[in-house]
Structures are given as structure tokens and as C-alpha cells.
Amino acid sequence: MRRAWVVNTMPEHWDHCINGPSNTEDHSNIHIGEPWHGIPTGGRAPDPELLEPGDLLIVRESGEGVRGIWTFAEARHVEDQTILPEDWRWHGDTKRDYDWIIYCRGQPEQEFDQIMREEWHESPDIAPQSLTGTAKNKPSIIEAYIEALLEHDLSGSTKDLLRTVNPEKPTAARGGTSTTAETNHPRGGESWTRDDFLVTLDLYLDDPEIEKRQNDDRVKKLADLMGRSVGSISSRLGNFRALDPNTDSGMENVGEPAQEIWDEYFGNEEELAREAEFAWERLKAGIIVDEKPGTESTGTGGEVSTGETTSTTTQRIGQGDFRKQVRDRYDDTCVLCDVDEPGLLQAGHILDWSEFEDARGDPANGLLLCYTHHRAFDLNMFTLSRDYEIAVRPGLKTESVFINQTILNREGESVTFPNAPPSTEYLEIHNERIGWLSAEE
The missing domain is CATH 3.10.590 (ph1033 like fold)
Incomplete structure (x- = not known):
């Protein structure tokens, strides 16, 4: 080296x-x-x-x-x-x-x-x-x-x-006895993989101001997970800030991979959060998948070319703040359970962001849910009525204790919100589209 x-x-x-x-x-x-x-x-x-x-x-x-x-x-x-x-x-x-x-x-x-x-x-x-x-x-x-x-x-x-560079700092002069300290950054100097970009972008969109706080525990935790330095993570967060149309600062020299991952997911934070969760688990297990941005994982380690994104950055302006506003609206707690760990929460859209352009950035179109409840909502396992009562899809049965306790057993129960509730208009449109909830409910 x-x-x-x-x-x-x-x-x-x-x-x-x-x-x-x-x-x-x-x-x-x-x-x-x-x-x-x-x-x-x-x-x-x-x-x-x-x-x-x-x-x-x-x-x-x-x-x-x-x-x-x-x-x-x-x-x-x-x-x-x-x-x-x-x-x-x-x-x-x-x-x-x-x-x-x-x-x-x-x-x-x-x-x-x-x-x-x-x-x-x-x-x-x-x-x-x-x-x-x-x-x-x-x-x-x-x-x-x-x-x-x-x-x-x-x-x-x-x-x-x-790639052959060892970033460890020498502590002895040439010809002397080396006492170089062990590095805590085993992947320092390696190219960033798709998983690296996914978890870092997810962190940035969760809190765009985190780029300015190198000592934040979440930055340190991510650096440990990825085997990289805190400075390396901060630099990449700065790249994403430079790409964010909602800010006017950040590091230049962004590079094509960061641009590609940004174009792929900015404005589609729900999908990013799901992909970042899988990426986090792979990194935690020490599985380094040598995929670069611009490719999607097939789930088997292979690659599928995605080509150009169908939505432009211009169409997505304003989406970067959506998740933060929804989190603030729900006091960082899932609307159906007591999960309050930011890394486990997702800002879900009531009306699909890809179909309802006017509602994309509206926090009244958002529900803050944990991963499980977000997925359950997307699968139409439950919804909220215009009176904010939990409605369960007819015939739904499960052996999951968690789903039974937090959804099925609470059918008809009114949900309370710490701040402004979601839009009843958006909920009515959503419920009409899923087809199994009557207009009277």
C-alpha cells in the first residue's frame, strides 16, 4: 500500500x-x-x-x-x-x-x-x-x-x-520504526458504491442542515457503518446540498455519481427510504455490493440499467422540504405507533406524488409512518376516513401481533394528531381510488 x-x-x-x-x-x-x-x-x-x-x-x-x-x-x-x-x-x-x-x-x-x-x-x-x-x-x-x-x-x-493508497498518517521518519496508528476507516479512499450514496442521500433529505454539523451523532454513526471518515461523509452531504434547488450553498465538484443518485430519487423520498433501509442492512452485514449509481439492484447482486430518469429536477423542486415538514407536523412520531426514531420513520404521500403534481410538496398530503405502517398503507391494508378513523381492508387477516395490535384491533378508532391533521380532501380522493371504503365512512 x-x-x-x-x-x-x-x-x-x-x-x-x-x-x-x-x-x-x-x-x-x-x-x-x-x-x-x-x-x-x-x-x-x-x-x-x-x-x-x-x-x-x-x-x-x-x-x-x-x-x-x-x-x-x-x-x-x-x-x-x-x-x-x-x-x-x-x-x-x-x-x-x-x-x-x-x-x-x-x-x-x-x-x-x-x-x-x-x-x-x-x-x-x-x-x-x-x-x-x-x-x-x-x-x-x-x-x-x-x-x-x-x-x-x-x-x-x-x-x-x-485505490492502492493507504490513508494512514506516518508517525516515524524514513528509515525509522513505524508506529502508525490503526486506521478506523477501512474503506477510506475506495470509490463510493450505490449503497453508500443511498444511505447518505437518505440522511441528507431527512435533515438538509446536517451537512453543517459534522459532530452530529448520525454522521458519526453513518461513517462507522460505511468504514469511512466523518469528513468524507460531510463532504458528500455537501455535494447533495449543492444539488438541492431549495438551498443556495454546498460543495461544488459534485461528480457524476452523486448527480445520478440525486436525479433518481429527489422527489421520490418514499422509494429512497425503502432502498436506503436495504442498503443499510447490507452495509451493516459487511456486504459491499459493487454497484454504481445509475443501476438498480435486482436483489440478487446483479444490475439493471435504469437509463435516464423520467422526471426532471425542475419538476421536483420543493420536494426536498416535504419530509422535514411532515416530520415537524407529526412531532417525529409514527401516527399509528410510538416509533420515534427518525431513521425508522418515513413521510408517506396520501396521493401518489407521481400522479398529483399539485399535492407533491404539500405537507397536508403526508402521513408520518414507520416502515411497516408505511408499507401497509401503500398496500391499501388500511386507510383513514374523512373523520380520521382507522379503516381496515375487508377480509384482511394476519398472524402478525404487531399488525393486529396497531391496525386490525383498532378499526374504527379515531386517530389524534399533535398538530394540523392531513387534508380530508386528499384522504377522500385516496379512499375513492382504493375502492373498498364507502363515501359515508
Whole structure:
């Protein structure tokens, strides 16, 4: 396993960095024309002797984004400042001496055709101020950068190389005894699977503001489930916030997979919640299904291409707030039982969102139900009358104690609501469509 570092460059120094040294009197022939970098005196960077030949350097330009991926070759202590380009030593209005030169090789990607722009200021782990200096090796930073890079159009060999990175942080200098701590992120740096995206999007739509709260227990729980860092989860939540038409902020550099999963499920949170539940169980069991967004699970580990979504994002504007408004309306408790764990609750539509466009985002068209009761409602096992009494489908029988106690044995019982009740108009339309509840009831 190789290691990776994020290397920060100044825009005015880029040409020097990418073109490398040219004077054979001061630099070895093997370094001429190859990219290089330097550590200024007093610069905030780790001991360069922690770098090892073969380490990958993810090279970013301040204020722009990632510009290349190089391979570290050699570190050299600077004893004579004249071996450096004169204008390279200027940092704004300040002229600085350098302690170290970092010689590199321009593989696998000396310079990208297009800068991979970034808005890391939205991420608590990848803020620009944490990247001042030369090389940073914080695992959460490395993981997030690699995950973002793997979503771009890089060569297969470059992606394979990135997947070999071990994000653990070195604690001993080269040649010393390694005391590297165990990583708690066994999947750090791996590409995100469909299941990863499903559970993260479900969390975001459950609470769009969670992207701003990295210390939220739900973010930590999800990171543990996925074997990734909290910073990685926060970055992905920021991606979804950038895609949300109901917000005006979030991380850029979203990537195609995040866009695809968003287009597939935004506005159809009921289906997402069901799929996310199955994804959660697979991840909990350690089952990593190598499916990418844009495919649907057949339930057997195979893939079925879904192609383009039939509903556009424009049609779905306003749906992102639906679940939150319904949750608030029902005080985060299932209308039929006492389940109040947010992860087990779903905001169900009384009138199908795909058929009744005007009612899509209306919280009066919502019922907050646990998974079981939501599924029972969708299967027309029960409904609510215009007087909010529980009505059970004729002939329904079950051996389920839970269903009997919460539905069948309560037929005719009036349901109370903590706040505004659902629309009687929507309920009447729904009941007319299911066909077995008379208009008088």
C-alpha cells in the first residue's frame, strides 16, 4: 500500500513547479524537466523525511483545485538559495528562503487538461487554511480527495494507483520504526458504491442542515457503518446540498455519481427510504455490493440499467422540504405507533406524488409512518376516513401481533394528531381510488 499527500502550490509558482529545474550544475540530470516543489523556512509542513519514494502527491493550486498527481522521488535540504528560481522565493510582497526541495516525477498525471475545481471551504476537514504549507497527510483529507478524484474521467491506471493508497498518517521518519496508528476507516479512499450514496442521500433529505454539523451523532454513526471518515461523509452531504434547488450553498465538484443518485430519487423520498433501509442492512452485514449509481439492484447482486430518469429536477423542486415538514407536523412520531426514531420513520404521500403534481410538496398530503405502517398503507391494508378513523381492508387477516395490535384491533378508532391533521380532501380522493371504503365512512 502506498501513501498520498496533498500538496499546496501558489498560482504564481505553478509554471516553476510543473516545468522543474533546468540547471544541470545545481540539480541532477534525472530531475531536469521533472516537476518539483519546495518547503519554505518556517512553512507549516511535516518533516520532509516522512516522504518516501513512490508516495503520491495530489497537487492543488490555491483558489483553483487539483492540477496533477505526481510521484515523490527525493527530498533535498537547501543549503544555497541560489539554486532556486529567484521569483519562486517571492510570496506576495515577502521574499522567503527555502529549507527543502521536493523532486518528483510527472506520473501518473503531470498536469490535467482541466483543473478539477473544488469548494473545500464547505468541508470541515478540507478547508484551504488546513492546506497551507507544502504536504499534508491527514487521513480524512486524503480520503476525501481520492474519493473525489475517482469520480473524474481519469485513466484506469491512475484510478488503480489511487485505490492502492493507504490513508494512514506516518508517525516515524524514513528509515525509522513505524508506529502508525490503526486506521478506523477501512474503506477510506475506495470509490463510493450505490449503497453508500443511498444511505447518505437518505440522511441528507431527512435533515438538509446536517451537512453543517459534522459532530452530529448520525454522521458519526453513518461513517462507522460505511468504514469511512466523518469528513468524507460531510463532504458528500455537501455535494447533495449543492444539488438541492431549495438551498443556495454546498460543495461544488459534485461528480457524476452523486448527480445520478440525486436525479433518481429527489422527489421520490418514499422509494429512497425503502432502498436506503436495504442498503443499510447490507452495509451493516459487511456486504459491499459493487454497484454504481445509475443501476438498480435486482436483489440478487446483479444490475439493471435504469437509463435516464423520467422526471426532471425542475419538476421536483420543493420536494426536498416535504419530509422535514411532515416530520415537524407529526412531532417525529409514527401516527399509528410510538416509533420515534427518525431513521425508522418515513413521510408517506396520501396521493401518489407521481400522479398529483399539485399535492407533491404539500405537507397536508403526508402521513408520518414507520416502515411497516408505511408499507401497509401503500398496500391499501388500511386507510383513514374523512373523520380520521382507522379503516381496515375487508377480509384482511394476519398472524402478525404487531399488525393486529396497531391496525386490525383498532378499526374504527379515531386517530389524534399533535398538530394540523392531513387534508380530508386528499384522504377522500385516496379512499375513492382504493375502492373498498364507502363515501359515508
